[in-house]
Amino acid sequence: MPETENRRLRPKISRQIVLPWKKSLAMAVSSLKIRFLRSLITIFSLVLAIAFLCFTLTNTAIARELYRLHGNMALPLLIQAGYLFDPATATINAGPKELWLMVLSLLVCTVGIVNAQLMSVTERFREIGIMKCLGALDRIILRLFLIEATILGIFGAGVGCLLGMLAAWGGAFLNYNTFDCSEIALLPLLAEASRAWGMGIGLSILGVLYPAILAAKLQPVIVMKEEY
Amino acid sequence: METHHIIRVVGVTKAFSLGKMPVQVLKGVDLNVATGEYLSIMGPSGSGKSTLFNIIGGLDKPTSGRVFIDEVDISQLDAYELAWLRNRKIGYIFQTFNLIPVMTALENVTLPMIFAGMPGDHAVDKGRKLLGDVGLGERFLHKPSELSGGQQQRVAIARALANDPAIILADEPTGNLDSTTGGEIIALLQKMSRERNVTIISATHDFKMLSVSDRVVWILDGRIDKIELRDELKISLGTIQERHEPARP
Ligand SMILES: Nc1ncnc2c1ncn2[C@@H]1O[C@H](COP(=O)(O)OP(=O)(O)OP(=O)(O)O)[C@@H](O)[C@H]1O
Ligand SMILES: [Mg+2]
Numbered sequence: 001m002p003e004t005e006n007r008r009l010r011p012k013i014s015r016q017i018v019l020p021w022k023k024s025l026a027m028a029v030s031s032l033k034i035r036f037l038r039s040l041i042t043i044f045s046l047v048l049a050i051a052f053l054c055f056t057l058t059n060t061a062i063a064r065e066l067y068r069l070h071g072n073m074a075l076p077l078l079i080q081a082g083y084l085f086d087p088a089t090a091t092i093n094a095g096p097k098e099l100w101l102m103v104l105s106l107l108v109c110t111v112g113i114v115n116a117q118l119m120s121v122t123e124r125f126r127e128i129g130i131m132k133c134l135g136a137l138d139r140i141i142l143r144l145f146l147i148e149a150t151i152l153g154i155f156g157a158g159v160g161c162l163l164g165m166l167a168a169w170g171g172a173f174l175n176y177n178t179f180d181c182s183e184i185a186l187l188p189l190l191a192e193a194s195r196a197w198g199m200g201i202g203l204s205i206l207g208v209l210y211p212a213i214l215a216a217k218l219q220p221v222i223v224m225k226e227e228y
Numbered sequence: 229m230e231t232h233h234i235i236r237v238v239g240v241t242k243a244f245s246l247g248k249m250p251v252q253v254l255k256g257v258d259l260n261v262a263t264g265e266y267l268s269i270m271g272p273s274g275s276g277k278s279t280l281f282n283i284i285g286g287l288d289k290p291t292s293g294r295v296f297i298d299e300v301d302i303s304q305l306d307a308y309e310l311a312w313l314r315n316r317k318i319g320y321i322f323q324t325f326n327l328i329p330v331m332t333a334l335e336n337v338t339l340p341m342i343f344a345g346m347p348g349d350h351a352v353d354k355g356r357k358l359l360g361d362v363g364l365g366e367r368f369l370h371k372p373s374e375l376s377g378g379q380q381q382r383v384a385i386a387r388a389l390a391n392d393p394a395i396i397l398a399d400e401p402t403g404n405l406d407s408t409t410g411g412e413i414i415a416l417l418q419k420m421s422r423e424r425n426v427t428i429i430s431a432t433h434d435f436k437m438l439s440v441s442d443r444v445v446w447i448l449d450g451r452i453d454k455i456e457l458r459d460e461l462k463i464s465l466g467t468i469q470e471r472h473e474p475a476r477p
Contacts, residue, residue, distance in 0.1 A: 017311045018345045034330045130326050133287065134340040134387075135315025138307065220314065221287040223326050224278060224399070 043156030045112030054164025113207025145212035157200020240293035271447035319388025
């Protein structure tokens, strides 16, 4: 009898637990604001890594621009600065050291985000358990964490990009002052910066995936335990 | 007229495995609860009250046995249906209040309504009204940390009533409150259960709870020791208190 009873229930209730997007967004924003310090800690490594990434990418773009504008005249300086020149395709690329540092910093940053998010989830065990007692579905919890991470990514990586770009432009003014830089096109530089930005947002989301799944899978009964 | 049993507990056992040794906490509990009843579960610490509470409320699964809520076996429910059950059918009240610390009283009360798909302004209206009903009309914008224990428990009661549940489960709702405040909370629970015909099951150490209960279930070491009706209680209440009260700090 319970089986048929359950089947009778099923179509009626399958879509009845909801959290509208607007409300999810509002909750995520207020959660980030209230835990501002924790949010800062979470994005700290992201800001640094994306600043470095954006700095390196923008620098390379500036180098390319210089080569485009001044051709072989600029080459000695660029090669001295560590860039690789591929004569076959006539392109300037970042040196292996820079590439290696970029990859390394992104790795460290991802580990940093995962670590900070795990701590943040642990701090919120009780809160998540309460939401589950009130009927929250796994995917509602998951979504809240993903939205928070996306917002953190947009801001953290955004700040990182700004810092990186400023540093790269400042450096270019100092290092390449013997050349006429007024013709440098902005677009390729901004394209590199937005690549770094997108990468940062992606990493922020990637870093929260495991902690968020952990949070979503929490059992509501944990609210009964004293230790959280 | 046949009484309608909103909850039926049939042969529920629960074992926890601590390391290699399984600990049998519930050893076969059978219990029927009538709609609108105020039921108290009494018993010494560690007798399994909270464990039974969690199982009846769908927060935990029994090792064996079944729990029927409105004749639906809740062990057969999938994640969505369980969430629906927690959202609509049951309101929980805990010893430690368990409000969400970063949300205001009103936000805490409206959250279950939002989950239930109620439009925001309706939820706010209803939340304000519920907070008024529990005597917190003015303090809806305060965070839990800015409220006293008794006030927090009032918010929790308002939240438990948010989606007009059929059942309220309360695990030691007065456990963290002083005697007077505890008495007020008990009176409030009783008032709510009368007005709304909500079934209340409350695990408790608090003897003040007995006088408002329709029935008291005494649990001892994972089994039901005895079930007493209110009338029988009145007679034995004096001796109960004599027997138990001195042992309490
Ligand atoms: N998750 C768990 N893992 C292992 N043992 C548990 C778990 N939860 C409860 N127990 C054990 O089950 C027994 C009953 O616990 P329960 O919390 O149900 O008691 P209680 O009657 O509510 O006690 P109290 O009045 O102190 O709240 C205790 O011995 C406890 O140690
Ligand atoms: Mg208990």
